[in-house]
Amino acid sequence: MDTPLKLRERLRxxxxxxxxxxxxxxxxxxxxxEKSPGLYEAVWHILLSVCNTAWEVGCKVSAxxxxxxxxxxxxxxxxxxxECICTSYGITAHVGLLASMVRKFIELGYEDMPGFRQGxxxxxxxxxxxxxxxxxxxxxMPIFYKDQLVAWATSVTHVADAGAVLPGSINFxxxxxxxxxxxxxxxxxxxxxxxxxxxxLRIKSRTRTPDWVLGDARGRLAGxxxxxxxxxxxIDKYGLEFFEKASREYIEDSRRYAVARIRTQAVPxxxxxxxxxxxxxxxxxxxxxxxxxxxxxxxxxxxxxxxxANVTVSLAGASASVxxxxxxxxxxxxxxxxxxYSHVVGFDMFNSGPTYALTVETPPPGSWCNPFPVxxxxxxxxxxxxxxxxxxxxxEVTGRLYHARGFVEEMSAGxxxxxxxEWNGINQYGQYSVGxxxxxxxxxxxxxxxxDGEPAAWCLYTANADFGSAEVMELYYPIMYLGRNMEPDxxxxxxxxxxxxxxSVWMVKNSPELRYAAACAGAHSKITANHxxxxxxxxxxxxxxxxxxxxxxxxxxxxxxxxxxxxxDPERPTLAQNVVARVMDNDFVVPGNISxxxxxxxxxxxxxxxxxxxxxxxERDPALVKDDLDKGLTRPWVAENIHGIVARKDARxxxxxxxxxxxKKRQGILEARxxxxxxxxxxxxxxxxxxxxxxxxxxxxxxxWRSSMKLSPGYxxxxxxxxxxxANFEF
Amino acid sequence: MAEYDIYDVExxxxxxxxxxxxxxxxxxxxxxxxxxxxxxxxxxxxxRVSWKEKILLPLTPALFIVxxxxxxxxxxxxxxxxxxxxxxxxxxxxxxxxxxxxxxSQVYRGYEKPDPAWMQLREYYCPGCxxxxxxxxxxxxxxxxFEFLPDLDTFYREWLGRPLPESCEFADRTLQRIGxxxx
Numbered sequence: 001m002d003t004p005l006k007l008r009e010r011l012r013x014x015x016x017x018x019x020x021x022x023x024x025x026x027x028x029x030x031x032x033x034e035k036s037p038g039l040y041e042a043v044w045h046i047l048l049s050v051c052n053t054a055w056e057v058g059c060k061v062s063a064x065x066x067x068x069x070x071x072x073x074x075x076x077x078x079x080x081x082x083e084c085i086c087t088s089y090g091i092t093a094h095v096g097l098l099a100s101m102v103r104k105f106i107e108l109g110y111e112d113m114p115g116f117r118q119g120x121x122x123x124x125x126x127x128x129x130x131x132x133x134x135x136x137x138x139x140x141m142p143i144f145y146k147d148q149l150v151a152w153a154t155s156v157t158h159v160a161d162a163g164a165v166l167p168g169s170i171n172f173x174x175x176x177x178x179x180x181x182x183x184x185x186x187x188x189x190x191x192x193x194x195x196x197x198x199x200x201l202r203i204k205s206r207t208r209t210p211d212w213v214l215g216d217a218r219g220r221l222a223g224x225x226x227x228x229x230x231x232x233x234x235i236d237k238y239g240l241e242f243f244e245k246a247s248r249e250y251i252e253d254s255r256r257y258a259v260a261r262i263r264t265q266a267v268p269x270x271x272x273x274x275x276x277x278x279x280x281x282x283x284x285x286x287x288x289x290x291x292x293x294x295x296x297x298x299x300x301x302x303x304x305x306x307x308x309a310n311v312t313v314s315l316a317g318a319s320a321s322v323x324x325x326x327x328x329x330x331x332x333x334x335x336x337x338x339x340x341y342s343h344v345v346g347f348d349m350f351n352s353g354p355t356y357a358l359t360v361e362t363p364p365p366g367s368w369c370n371p372f373p374v375x376x377x378x379x380x381x382x383x384x385x386x387x388x389x390x391x392x393x394x395x396e397v398t399g400r401l402y403h404a405r406g407f408v409e410e411m412s413a414g415x416x417x418x419x420x421x422e423w424n425g426i427n428q429y430g431q432y433s434v435g436x437x438x439x440x441x442x443x444x445x446x447x448x449x450x451x452d453g454e455p456a457a458w459c460l461y462t463a464n465a466d467f468g469s470a471e472v473m474e475l476y477y478p479i480m481y482l483g484r485n486m487e488p489d490x491x492x493x494x495x496x497x498x499x500x501x502x503x504s505v506w507m508v509k510n511s512p513e514l515r516y517a518a519a520c521a522g523a524h525s526k527i528t529a530n531h532x533x534x535x536x537x538x539x540x541x542x543x544x545x546x547x548x549x550x551x552x553x554x555x556x557x558x559x560x561x562x563x564x565x566x567x568x569d570p571e572r573p574t575l576a577q578n579v580v581a582r583v584m585d586n587d588f589v590v591p592g593n594i595s596x597x598x599x600x601x602x603x604x605x606x607x608x609x610x611x612x613x614x615x616x617x618x619e620r621d622p623a624l625v626k627d628d629l630d631k632g633l634t635r636p637w638v639a640e641n642i643h644g645i646v647a648r649k650d651a652r653x654x655x656x657x658x659x660x661x662x663x664k665k666r667q668g669i670l671e672a673r674x675x676x677x678x679x680x681x682x683x684x685x686x687x688x689x690x691x692x693x694x695x696x697x698x699x700x701x702x703x704x705w706r707s708s709m710k711l712s713p714g715y716x717x718x719x720x721x722x723x724x725x726x727a728n729f730e731f
Numbered sequence: 732m733a734e735y736d737i738y739d740v741e742x743x744x745x746x747x748x749x750x751x752x753x754x755x756x757x758x759x760x761x762x763x764x765x766x767x768x769x770x771x772x773x774x775x776x777x778x779r780v781s782w783k784e785k786i787l788l789p790l791t792p793a794l795f796i797v798x799x800x801x802x803x804x805x806x807x808x809x810x811x812x813x814x815x816x817x818x819x820x821x822x823x824x825x826x827x828x829x830x831x832x833x834x835x836s837q838v839y840r841g842y843e844k845p846d847p848a849w850m851q852l853r854e855y856y857c858p859g860c861x862x863x864x865x866x867x868x869x870x871x872x873x874x875x876x877f878e879f880l881p882d883l884d885t886f887y888r889e890w891l892g893r894p895l896p897e898s899c900e901f902a903d904r905t906l907q908r909i910g911x912x913x914x
Contacts, residue, residue, distance in 0.1 A: 296849060406771065535793075540845075637840070641837070669861075671861060673856045680824055687828075697848065721910075
């Protein structure tokens with residue numbers, strides 16, 4: 001009998017086979033699939049079910065609001081060398097990270113030291129070694145069958161607090177890695193199906209919500225053991241040889257599906273889309289003096305598809321890392337891209353396969369998406385922030401490709417933004433608590449090529465959009481929901497609008513004091529997203545509202561109107577109309593920490609963005625505008641001025657469109673555009689002077705251009721050439 | 732794969748025009764894709780324009796790359812032409828830029844309004860019909876996005892299996908045009 005190859009040797013062999021054949025594991029034929037397609041398919045669904053059972057068990061055991069109520073967790077099954085075979089539902093953005101973590105164990109020689117045994121538990125949350133940010137704790141367990149390592153089970157949960165410098169888990173404010181929280185750096189953290197005591201002691205002393213963090217740890221472990229037990233049953237039934245062969249074929253099958261989908265539904269060529277991410281912190285509460293700064297990050301996407309349907313993605317032009325938590329490692333970015341890719345390209349069998357169907361060029365060293373070569377101590381407190389904005393482009397880019405080929409049912413516009421709500425303070429049970437709201441886990445979905453997006457039913461970073469039950473969130477946190485409503489016009493303006501997001505109105509309840517952070521996992525505030533697909537207007541930026549020391553108690557006692565929504569007029573928000581407060585801000589730029597401590601009857605109004613629209617807004621079917629007017633999903637001002645609709649509201653509150661007047665109005669808008677539009681060349685002549693002079697450009701904008709041009713000389717040369725600026729021009 | 736070719740041009744027309752029930756659309760999403768969808772798509776689009784040039788590739792709902800006797804150009808559904816498809820068509824469009832508080836307020840109001848020192852809203856119009864073709868929300872200094880430069884010859888030759896009569900270098904010619912302007 002041959003001595004089994006060491007895992008590191010198998011990794012090397014896999015890489016060689018892929019380089020030689022272009023197929024994962026050198027699988028030029030899918031023998032098990034061809035031999036027995038029914039069995040092949042059936043076992044795939046059994047393995048999926050194994051992972052999903054783990055998700056159900058793990059989330060229930062965890063009991064933390066983020067996992068149990070929001071399902072921000074994942075369990076997956078991997079080959080012995082780490083490639084993901086299949087995954088549960090949940091936060092699929094982590095699949096690539098979990099796969100690379102197992103690979104990391106092998107590359108670091110862990111097979112020899114400390115060795116792999118049944119019941120071992122390994123973990124990483126350290127972004128320097130493949131994690132995304134400390135609160136996402138990635139755990140793995142080798143699975144042995146008759147003394148042979150046959151697979152890995154992995155899991156991730158997002159814990160409420162990982163001990164960062166400020167409370168919470170959306171740590172945009174971290175100035176450097178020393179403030180990122182409690183690291184678990186590619187460690188063995190337990191054996192014999194139990195955590196080491198020192199692992200639990202570390203959580204108890206280094207996180208603010210140890211019960212929830214330990215609950216999550218136990219949830220992950222329960223799910224991992226579930227995967228192991230169920231997998232062993234599956235192998236008992238179908239045989240190890242079949243499992244080993246079929247599991248590799250599932251991955252290669254998935255790679256082929258992604259490649260085939262590009263070839264049959266896209267078009268070769270070059271796609272480009274600019275995107276930007278704002279972070280306005282000058283003059284606001286920050287942790288360190290160097291954070292007293294306004295920043296704009298350049299998050300560009302270029303996708304090239306060659307004649308063999310190979311997809312290459314570039315971030316040339318990405319701007320520099322930032323002294324906040326909004327940096328991300330290339331490993332984590334690639335994992336996020338795999339998740340986005342699974343939404344729009346390779347979604348038949350979701351696993352590591354599509355990773356090998358695309359190439360992500362190494363981002364510029366020193367940029368927000370590859371900070372460590374230049375700044376080893378850069379923070380990745382919320383690595384998702386700029387990455388989510390970058391990923392949003394994948395939806396529009398592939399949407400354009402599918403449009404070109406005629407697959408209009410597969411099109412999507414860009415994604416929504418991600419503003420998060422974080423609380424910390426004494427809860428209604430008298431305990432110190434840190435909590436993450438889950439509203440951001442349910443955006444509207446992007447407009448399709450043939451219809452509007454769906455309201456509050458979609459999320460970029462998890463396939464399971466779920467904002468949790470308001471009543472349950474009230475049990476976890478000392479807040480009362482005064483409202484949770486669809487936000488009118490939050491899905492942009494277009495022929496088809498994105499699904500609207502929703503607005504939550506919270507009143508502090510049963511807490512002596514509470515702090516609030518409008519935290520950022522990919523929000524916009526000073527800018528909108530660059531998603532004007534086919535002539536639509538992007539969704540507006542995210543702005544919070546809050547009121548401190550209010551008269552709400554009196555309003556309740558006097559049975560006067562409260563605040564249940566943002567209102568119908570952004571210039572006259574309901575909060576300002578109905579409530580009197582010592583401090584009130586209806587236009588709070590996010591992200592940011594509210595400076596004041598909140599008390600009973602104080603209010604926070606948090607918007608959750610809708611997704612992007614598509615097409616010229618004056619081509620929107622008047623019947624759809626009427627429907628939105630009747631349902632309160634668009635405002636009369638928008639219907640009239642943006643969509644060119646002439647309508648009247650009757651006494652019963654129902655709207656009637658004047659078709660003839662609408663046609664006239666729309667014709668007038670077309671003519672007005674032609675009058676006010678200037679030939680591009682004329683504008684270019686004027687604009688290049690303003691660009692050269694830096695006219696009306698915030699310092700954040702100039703700073704961004706400077707670093708983009710420094711880090712990507714080719715990008716810089718193109719920018720200068722476009723504006724006919726001298727070769728030595730700098731902003 | 733013939734079992735996937737279950738939709739005819741009329742089915743796709745109804746899909747495009749939003750005339751199919753949502754359940755049917757969902758089924759079309761789940762089913763295997765028809766291999767000749769592109770031809771059906773172009774057939775539908777070609778019938779909807781009044782001009783005769785052959786559509787080589789739709790770029791947006793309003794813009795198409797079409798074959799002229801000697802070149803491939805971008806053309807609007809209204810007939811307006813934007814020149815060589817390898818030059819960003821935006822250079823031949825009308826542009827209106829909202830880069831002040833007042834201009835932005837005509838689209839975004841109150842707390843929805845972005846900061847004009849951080850971002851300008853660029854609207855690209857067709858000079859022929861006034862359609863709003865694309866909108867960009869970018870900081871000053873950002874060159875216009877050249878969203879899609881297709882490799883048409885590779886597409887027709889290698890993916891569709893029917894080469895175009897004359898090949899054309901796959902290259903971005905935008906900066907060349909800019910260079911001509913600067914002279």
